[in-house]
Amino acid sequence: MSETSRRTFLQISGTVLGGIAVGSQVTAAARTDRFIVSTGGRADLSDLEVVHELDGVSYAVVTGDEKDVKKSVSNYAPDLEVELNEPDVNSEVPTFDASDYEGQPGDFLQWDKADLNVPEAHETTEGEGTRVAVIDSGVLETHPDLAGPLNLDLSRNFTDDGGDHNPVGGDDHGTHVAGIVAADNGGGAGVNGTAPKTDLVDCRVFSGPTASFADILAAVVYSANVDADVANLSLGAYPIPRQGNGTFYGKVLNSAMTYANxxxxxxxxxxxxxxxxxxxxxxxxxxxxxxxxxxxxAATGPIGYGWDADGDDEVTDLESPPASPAFYTNYGTNDIVLGAPGGNADLEAIGTGVPWFNDLVFNTVFTYEDTDGDGEPDTQVPGYGWKAGTSMAAPNVAGAAALVKSANPDYNANQIESALKRAADVPDEYDKEFYGGGYLNIVDAL
Structure with a gap:
């Protein structure tokens, strides 16, 4: 199936689209017990329970009856509970138990790091002296490839579920994202991140499949306040109406994001x-x-990496190169800043017995297993596996940003972004709407 026909098919079939990448199916529900309020620095919140003060911006997150909220502030909106459904295709790919991983060709499977020339970039820096926050579903601290980079003192749980920063249940999305940024190869037997010597801060905003919009805002502000050089957000909600409460949500988000910058x-x-x-x-x-x-x-990916996608009995060529736009990615010239490896898939190959999943991004995951024999999963077992999505493209850029900051300690956020954009180019055979400034080029950015 061509890229054009595949994209057209997916615009018609949302159910198939929901099977490829985290965040492709989104529902948002307004909470009736939790509110984002504009404080203006003067509001009296004594009748409400303050959940997040959002230090640095003129907003707070509170719980209480709406009538009490109205008495305290004039400008507010309900918190949104955003649900991101785990994609079917990501759960169908194989995983490796970390304890059985020795000898697996991790470098070969990581086409994203090879295409970005990460080993060459590491001759300049591996991210020393930088800090990256991952705002996501939690990072498994016992994973051998993440235990080194992870800063346990600064990692936080922003939800109200009473747990710590580690993932809840079997949600390994944040663990995969963190590995793309900072996996340190587990002593030589694991996988590689782009910035393995960065200081990794885990900001968990998901409790199971749901996240609060307010918790995400709080994690953004926290990342800035702990001096993170980069914060990765492989999450989102679309579509949200531009009118009504959408205007308020846009204002508070812009305030938090501008503060962080x-x-x-x-x-x-x-x-x-x-x-x-x-x-x-x-x-x-x-x-x-x-x-x-x-x-x-935006996300890119190959078709045919390590398997015969074009049917010519050769597994060394590709039907589409790694910089090809992924069929599921959102796009728009002025809405995309960079394109980066996030994984692709030939939908017609799924279920045929070929390793179609090689075109997804390979990195750290875990499985949720029954280790005490009671029939209920109770243990998170570190491992390695594939996922695809703009969720995987973003941390490839976040890791690259950490390398640029490491090589240029005096750069601010805008200068880091400028360096990445100046180095990027739009592939000749593709349209700018999928890349914005271009396809990520780490070596030239350094």
């Missing part, structure tokens, strides 16, 4: 996986990637 934190954000032209959508907005100061990332 001013404090030196570059916000790298997944563009979303709806195959949508964000530039032409005048009625709805995609958040947070269309917020102020965000570096929005």
């Amino acid at each position: 001013k404090e030196g934190t570059l916000l790298v954000i997944a563009a979303g996986n709806d195959s949508a032209d964000l530039q032409k959508d005048k009625n709805f907005i995609s958040l947070p990637n269309e917020g102020a100061q965000g570096l929005s990332v």
